[in-house]
Amino acid sequence: MMEFLSLAWRFRKRLVGIWLVVMVIVLVRVLTMQAMYTSECLLVPLSLEQVDELSQSGLRMPSASKLFSGGGGRDDYMIVAFLRSRQLTDRVIEDLELKKELFSDRWDAEAKKWIGRSGGEPGRQASRRGMSGRIDVLYDEYTSLLTLRVHWPTPDGSKRVADGYLSVADKMLREAAIAEGDRRIQELERELSLTAIHDVGVYLAGEMTAAISSLTSIRARAMYAFRVIDPPVLPDVKSWPPRGFLMILAAFVTAAVELGVLAGLYLRGSVGPNPGQE
Numbered sequence: 001m002m003e004f005l006s007l008a009w010r011f012r013k014r015l016v017g018i019w020l021v022v023m024v025i026v027l028v029r030v031l032t033m034q035a036m037y038t039s040e041c042l043l044v045p046l047s048l049e050q051v052d053e054l055s056q057s058g059l060r061m062p063s064a065s066k067l068f069s070g071g072g073g074r075d076d077y078m079i080v081a082f083l084r085s086r087q088l089t090d091r092v093i094e095d096l097e098l099k100k101e102l103f104s105d106r107w108d109a110e111a112k113k114w115i116g117r118s119g120g121e122p123g124r125q126a127s128r129r130g131m132s133g134r135i136d137v138l139y140d141e142y143t144s145l146l147t148l149r150v151h152w153p154t155p156d157g158s159k160r161v162a163d164g165y166l167s168v169a170d171k172m173l174r175e176a177a178i179a180e181g182d183r184r185i186q187e188l189e190r191e192l193s194l195t196a197i198h199d200v201g202v203y204l205a206g207e208m209t210a211a212i213s214s215l216t217s218i219r220a221r222a223m224y225a226f227r228v229i230d231p232p233v234l235p236d237v238k239s240w241p242p243r244g245f246l247m248i249l250a251a252f253v254t255a256a257v258e259l260g261v262l263a264g265l266y267l268r269g270s271v272g273p274n275p276g277q278e
Helices: 002-010 012-031 075-083 086-095 124-131 155-194 198-220 243-268
Strands: 037-045 135-140 145-152 226-230
Touching: 002 012, 002 243, 012 243, 037 075, 037 155, 075 086, 075 135, 075 145, 075 155, 086 124, 086 155, 145 155, 155 198, 155 226
Parallel strands: none
Antiparallel strands: 037 145, 037 226, 135 145
């Protein structure tokens, strides 16, 4: 142990020099990191009311929830999966016009057009990559609470995107349920116009009444897919980067790597203590 400490002391100038160079590089990188603000909201997933579920018959037609999940299952799981879907991400980017913010270096704000020499308008895949890491959807199965976090370079931007994300998601799920309800009503109208049996006509009329009632309820609900407990707020502190923590971490990691390399060389016998030198 004393021999290793003597070796470390002999190479102290090199070790300190390398450590300082690394820390300067880390400092420059940390200071140039893009700051992020996080707007967070707390939600409760609601039961996805559908025309078919309120129908009086035993028939089961494709429901609104299945339009996004491809199958049955708990509504809260479907809502969480939809909030993480590429389909929703694409719609949010389009409706909120986020491409101009995600790729500001390609957008000429004065001319209001994309700069061709900088790559032009980004495609769908590039836009998704630009959104990567900016949206977090967390779900607690025990409490059935859903947390949405939006990370954005500006405080007002993070809140605006969070509000828009919720609005677009609820709108898409509601539109899917309404479209399915309209399809069901049209189908019942067609069957009713073709039937010649009185009892069947009465049965289909009851089905149509239930379908119209359910469709009216879907349109009237203030929020279709979830209830907002804590709405998105305007953040007043940066959530990223934690510059102090990163600098301390880099300092310890760099020192540990240096000592590890020196210990490896010492054990291999590549270097050894030299009492005659400092």
